[in-house]
Amino acid sequence: MNRSRPGVPSAVINLLGMLFAAGVAAQDPPAPRDVRSELKERMKVRYPLLEAARDAGKIGETRDGEVKLVKATYAGDPADVKDAAKGTVGELVAAENKDRQALYAVLAKELKLTAAEVAQQNGLRNLDKAKPDHWIEVKAQWAQRKAITRS
Amino acid sequence: MMKTRSAVLQLCAGVPIAALVCGCLSHHVETEPIEIKPIHITMDINLRVQRELDEFFDFEKSTAPGGSPTIQSKERP
Numbered sequence A: 001m002n003r004s005r006p007g008v009p010s011a012v013i014n015l016l017g018m019l020f021a022a023g024v025a026a027q028d029p030p031a032p033r034d035v036r037s038e039l040k041e042r043m044k045v046r047y048p049l050l051e052a053a054r055d056a057g058k059i060g061e062t063r064d065g066e067v068k069l070v071k072a073t074y075a076g077d078p079a080d081v082k083d084a085a086k087g088t089v090g091e092l093v094a095a096e097n098k099d100r101q102a103l104y105a106v107l108a109k110e111l112k113l114t115a116a117e118v119a120q121q122n123g124l125r126n127l128d129k130a131k132p133d134h135w136i137e138v139k140a141q142w143a144q145r146k147a148i149t150r151s
Numbered sequence B: 001m002m003k004t005r006s007a008v009l010q011l012c013a014g015v016p017i018a019a020l021v022c023g024c025l026s027h028h029v030e031t032e033p034i035e036i037k038p039i040h041i042t043m044d045i046n047l048r049v050q051r052e053l054d055e056f057f058d059f060e061k062s063t064a065p066g067g068s069p070t071i072q073s074k075e076r077p
Helices: A010-025 A032-055 A072-076 A089-111 A115-129 B002-024 B038-056
Strands: A059-062 A067-069 A135-138 A141-144
Touching: A032 A059, A032 A089, A059 A089, A059 A115, A067 A072, A067 A089, A072 A089, A089 A115, A089 B038, A115 B038
Parallel strands: A059 A135
Antiparallel strands: A059 A067, A135 A141
């Protein structure tokens, strides 16, 4: 008994299957530059909210290149009091850190370093550009930038 | 005639012998050991990372904070 479909040779079906598989395999992951552009767009939109939260003393920067709530109770505060749709400060922090980790991974791959090394460099960068009243976490203690001396 | 023939024979025998002798000789070139300066390399890498980060976060300079988003100030920790 012939089990192949009538009128369609099995070789043709196999060939189509192979072509489909090759097409699926050819779909490359997004290029690092595309990932960077997407990250940059998101972070650019988020930046004014983060800076306002930093100015308000609700969030600060860590030496490991992360943004962090200065007090856990600030997590539920609105990120923008004029627009509740922009979520809470806690959500803002989580989204920013997620994108920062992705950025550190991309840069680490490009520069042949670890993500932690890139993150530490960004931590130093954030320390340098912080305003005097901004909060920086040093050895699990919060301190204002003006009280920290950079060696 | 005989002299010319012997000269040709000598040449025919001499050339392969000379080639064999030269092939056995080896020429060594002394090279200076590669010097690695870890401090300078680390600094260079850090500068490259800083440059990449500055390039990525260039919007921080142009985006003026304190525009539309407002956050009520709270007590400091």
